[in-house]
Amino acid sequence: MxxxxxxxxxxxxxxxxxxxxxxxxxxWEMNLLFERVIEDYLDWLEHPTLDRAEIRRILDDIEAANAVAHGYGSKVFLRSLGECLEHLRARPATARERTEIDELAVALVEHRVELxxxxxxxxxxxxxxxxxxxxxxxxxxxxxxxxxxxxxxxxxxxxxxxxxxxxxxxxxxxxxxxxxxxxxxxxxxxxxxxxxxxxxxxxxxxxxxxxxxxxxxxxxxxxxxxxxxxxxxxxxxxxxx
Missing domain, CATH: 3.40.50.1000 (HAD superfamily/HAD-like)
Known part of the structure; x- marks a missing residue:
């Protein structure tokens, strides 16, 4: 083989x-930037009962659904992070939480390129x-x-x-x-x-x-x-x- x-x-x-x-x-590297944001996002969440792997599986499922419904890119990714937060906390994200999520993803939003x-x-x-x-x-x-x-x-x-x-x-x-x-x-x-x-x-x-x-x-x-x-x-x- x-x-x-x-x-x-x-x-x-x-x-x-x-x-x-x-x-x-x-x-150029791109998903590496997304992975860095996800790691920071998991640190930020600090979920009391679920471990990082469990949260990542939930996020992957949300991303897969959003890719079908909304396509690809940083805006869809930020949407997925917000929906994951809402799913885990069983409530809508606050304006402050959405701002903090956006701040985690500055490198993506600014479209930085690393050949x-x-x-x-x-x-x-x-x-x-x-x-x-x-x-x-x-x-x-x-x-x-x-x-x-x-x-x-x-x-x-x-x-x-x-x-x-x-x-x-x-x-x-x-x-x-x-x-x-x-x-x-x-x-x-x-x-x-x-x-x-x-x-x-x-x-x-x-x-x-x-x-x-x-x-x-x-x-x-x-x-x-x-x-x-x-x-x-x-x-x-x-x-x-």
């Missing part, structure tokens, strides 16, 4: 491929060999602000912000922009949003795990799928593309 981070190909592919990049937790190591240099080199595109999901204005803050937009022939990444998202993207699926690669950290739906749409995929990947983005990646290249780090792309 193939190790999750063992490349399934050893030689570079031909130039002229289309490389589509995920943004959050592929180009992963070697991202800018790697994109610069890959852009001389292939067509690069960006495909990210979430709130349009929020994702655009992060892209602007990253100073990476000039690397991409197209930037696509969508509400969700499903198989039809990839099919439509290929049809709209004349992409040949067999020469197109989706590169990301999320099995659920990046790897598996892209493969079902006939594209290749590069799986670069991030240990901070959001639990709701977890899924199994077929270890025997030769259409998935597994790498340890973003800079490893240079050895294959």
């Amino acid at each position: 193939t190790s999750p981070t063992t490349p399934t190909t050893s030689r570079p592919v031909q130039p002229g491929q289309v490389l589509i990049f995920d943004a959050d937790d592929t180009l 992963l190591p070697g991202v800018a240099q790697t994109l610069d080199t890959l852009g001389s060999r292939h067509e690069l595109r960006l495909l990210t999901k979430g709130a349009l204005d929020e994702q655009q602000r992060k892209i602007d803050a990253s100073n990476l937009a000039h690397h991409f022939a197209g930037i696509h912000i969508v509400a969700e990444k499903r198989v039809d998202t990839y099919v439509e993207l290929a049809a709209t922009h004349g992409l040949e699926p067999g020469r197109t690669w989706m590169i990301g950290n999320s099995p659920k949003s990046d790897i598996n739906p892209a493969r079902r749409a006939g594209m290749n995929a590069v799986f670069i795990p991030n240990r901070h990947t959001w639990v709701l983005e977890h899924d199994e990646v077929d270890p025997d799928d030769d259409g998935v290249l597994r790498l340890d780090a973003f800079t490893d792309l240079l050895a294959h593309f």
Whole structure:
């Protein structure tokens, strides 16, 4: 069985491929910021009977429901933190409590971006060999602000912000922009949003795990799928593309 981070190909592919990049937790750290806020939130709650793991499970369930109903992003996340508080305390959150929750999440609200190591240099080199595109999901204005803050937009022939990444998202993207699926690669950290739906749409995929990947983005990646290249780090792309 193939190790999750063992490349399934050893030689570079031909130039002229289309490389589509995920943004959050592929180009820059994002869920790590959410995790830091959650840790501070759990400290702040100081629940008298439930331990941190039990509260986290409740919060995960609330986040999952809100993702379906309201999408993604810091505003939805803050909503989930408030609803979790109300669930645990069996009453509405006070204005002061909501203000304190907002203060815990300043880094998210300000859309700070922390590029992963070697991202800018790697994109610069890959852009001389292939067509690069960006495909990210979430709130349009929020994702655009992060892209602007990253100073990476000039690397991409197209930037696509969508509400969700499903198989039809990839099919439509290929049809709209004349992409040949067999020469197109989706590169990301999320099995659920990046790897598996892209493969079902006939594209290749590069799986670069991030240990901070959001639990709701977890899924199994077929270890025997030769259409998935597994790498340890973003800079490893240079050895294959």
